[in-house]
Amino acid sequence: LGGSEQLVANLSAMDGVKARSSYTTKSLNNSREENAYYSVTYAFPDYEDTRLFGSNTLKNPVWEDNVAPPAVLNLSVTHNDSVDITTMSWEVNTNETNLTAVIWRAPQSFNSTSDIGVGIITNISDNVSLLNWSVPAGTFGDFHYAVTLSDRIGNHRQLLTPAEIKGPFHEDTLANSDIQPTSVAAERVDNTKTKVTWYDVVDYPEAMYHIWQSFTGVITEQQITDAKATKVATVVAGVQQVKIAVPDEVERDAWYAVTAEAVWDESTSASEMQIFTSGINAAPTSIREDTLAPLQPTLGLAVAGSADGTVTLSWLPATNETGERYEVWRHPTDGADVSNISSDPSALGWLHIATVLDNAATVQYTQVITLGARTDETAVYAVRVADSYDNMLPSINLQKTLTVNEDTLPPIALMNVQKSGGGTVATVQVGHGSLLVPGLTTGSYILSFQVDESLANLRYRDRIKTIWTDAVGEGVNWAVNGLALSAEEGKVAIYDFEMIDTNGNSALFDIRFEVENDSTLTGDDSKGDNKQETTDLGQSSEGDSTLFTSGILIMAVIIMALLLLLLKLNREGDSVQTPSGLPSKEEDSWYDGYIQDES
Structure with missing residues (x-):
């Protein structure tokens, strides 16, 4: 042995047990990155064979590495919503080869790759430092990213610094049909409420639904940004309708929309999907909300x-x-x-x-x-x-x-008949029918009318001449001045009168004035002081005048018959001599006087 060897383990064999034939190190002491050779020898209580033969010693070393590669530099992460791609780039600062870049992703911030929710989305070669990752369909949430380097042994940095983590990035590849309520509509249920209805989204029973209102048009994302739409109600899933109170004295067109709030897909918290599609979750037409009463009309002249x-x-x-x-x-x-x-x-x-x-x-x-x-x-x-x-x-x-x-009655009046320069000779009530005013003499008369209501006009005409003449006056006082009555026109002068009140009601009547010459008056009437009396004649008829005249004629005929009978008797008597020839002037004078007295 050369002195650089290191004993790493002593293994003993027990009697009756097959000797060990393998050994695995549990861990490496200290951090190391090196090649190692291993050899196995026998050791007895009093002897150890330390010879290293080819058969008990590795010919090729074992690479022992428990040191993770260093952190990447200048990590950059961006997300493009329009194409649903998240782009990452970084730099490698090591000479170590055979490295792999590991891309980590989590729906929340993290500081260890072993945290719950942290996962690997891909591994790429160390000679690549750029990744355009297409976000899978159905993704929704805010995500954080990190990139670590892994060596050939699999060593990588597990504990990360905040600088090594980028995010959050909002990634949304959910289809609108997955996250939007549908068939949003509004209708009036009475004068004070509008009912908004919709269908809930599928597979999100915990969702909340927000009702939006606008008075400027179909609700869009821009209206939310411009604060032209207002959230007016929130209800839980399963309700699918809400009644919105309409204030008093408003008159407006209102548009409604409904959005859903839920924990979508991989998101860890609830979020509201403020995406609006006309005809889907935004009502395409408005509803009239009107609690303002119209103004009372002003009546014109009736x-x-x-x-x-x-x-x-x-x-x-x-x-x-x-x-x-x-x-x-x-x-x-x-x-x-x-x-x-x-x-x-x-x-x-x-x-x-x-x-x-x-x-x-x-x-x-x-x-x-x-x-x-x-x-x-x-x-x-x-x-x-x-x-x-x-x-x-x-x-x-x-x-x-x-x-x-509401006057639908014709006017009535009291008419005073006054001879010009004299007093009242008659007072009668007029307003309809025919009236007789007898006992008048030839002359000029004033007719004064006291009416029971204001007149628009009073007019009269001689029935023979048929031309209407307006009386003078206003209100309830009217007069006909200078009405000339003459016996030359006959015993009776007939005049038509019409009174028209301010409401257009008309009273038509005629008056028959009986006129006599002054020379026809005899007896007390001709010898007296000619005092005139006021007479309330009331209402009579033409028949009364005719009856009176007929009576006079009948009486004259009777008297004439009696006189003739008397003359006849005188002539037939023995002692009575019937005069011959015509009656004398004295007889005629006596006869006329008798007729006058009887009449």
């Missing part, structure tokens, strides 16, 4: 109380609305509160008159209301509007209502 007994209301359509409906309401002005008709209008005295549906071609709505029985009542009208979502203001604006005098 045409009310016309002769046909109707009220005509008009109003302009609501702006920016389609499919709306209009409700026409009426309330008598009896002192009741008319400011609110929301809960139970009928209990508050309101009457629903009509409902008018939207017509896109209408530039102004008109509603004709039939009043029915003739009346003279004042009422308040209002039009309420509800949009296609049934939004309606809870109360009415009285400034937009219309108070209507």
Whole structure:
């Protein structure tokens, strides 16, 4: 022995046991990288054969190496999402040959290659210092990378410094169909809620689902970046729907989308997949969210109380609305509160008159209301509007209502007949039918009318001339001045009158003035002081005048018959001489006086 040998083990053989024929070292003392020769000799209690023969000594050495190669230098790792490739490069700083580069990968940071989750993705030759690694399909997560050198024995650095580890790098090769909820849709369930529905992703029962809302368009990744979309709800897997409350008094178009959050593939923590595809997890169309009631229409000037007994209301359509409906309401002005008709209008005295549906071609709505029985009542009208979502203001604006005098009755008046320069000779009520005013003499008269309501006009005409003349006056006071009545026109002068009130109601009537010459008055009427008396004649008819005239004629005929009979008897008497020839002037004068007295 030359002195450089080293005894590494003493092995003993036991009786009855076959002698050992192999030996494996458990470990090498100290770090070493060298060739070693091994020899086996016999040793007895009092003798050891130390001769080294070819048969008990290795001819070729054994390479003993327990030293790992040094760390690589300038490790660089990048990931390209567009092509799903992770690129690594490094430098080798050793003269040792036959080395292998080992690429390590883990879904979390690590400092030892023996940590849980750390795995080898590939080994490459030491003469290669660049790797373009295609990330396998179905990968999702944040990953860390390291590169170590392994010698031919397999020695490599197990404990690593932070500088030897690069990451995290987000790698995502999951198909959208694997991570996106599908069939996202939105619908209104009532006036205050929108229901969003979808189908969950498959194989992720622990996933959470986030509902996004936008008012600018279909939700995209850019909208998330620009803060134009807002997360409005989160629900667990299996629910697949959520109701979103719509605030009061809004009118908007809303778009919805749903994303899933789960521990995807090799990821160690949950992450949300904020990837949006229109028609898949992003609703392609908006839904109208409208809780804003349209403004109450303002009623235009109504045409009310016309002769046909109707009220005509008009109003302009609501702006920016389609499919709306209009409700026409009426309330008598009896002192009741008319400011609110929301809960139970009928209990508050309101009457629903009509409902008018939207017509896109209408530039102004008109509603004709039939009043029915003739009346003279004042009422308040209002039009309420509800949009296609049934939004309606809870109360009415009285400034937009219309108070209507529902006057369908013709006017009536008291007419005073006054002779110019004299007093009132008759007072009668006029408004319909025919009236007789007797006992007038030839002259000029003033007719004064005191009407029960304001008139738009009062006119009159001589029935013979048929030309209408307007009376003078306004409101409830009207007059016909200088009405000339003459007996030359006949015993009766007939005039037609028409009173028209401010609601268009018309009263037609005629007055028959009985006119006599002053010379026809006899007896007390001609001998007295000609005092005129005011007479309330009321209403009569043309038949009364005819009957009176007929009575006078009948009486005259009877008297004439009696006189003739008396003359005949006188002529037939013995002592009575019948005069011959025509009656004398004295007889005629007596006869005329008798006729005058009897009439």
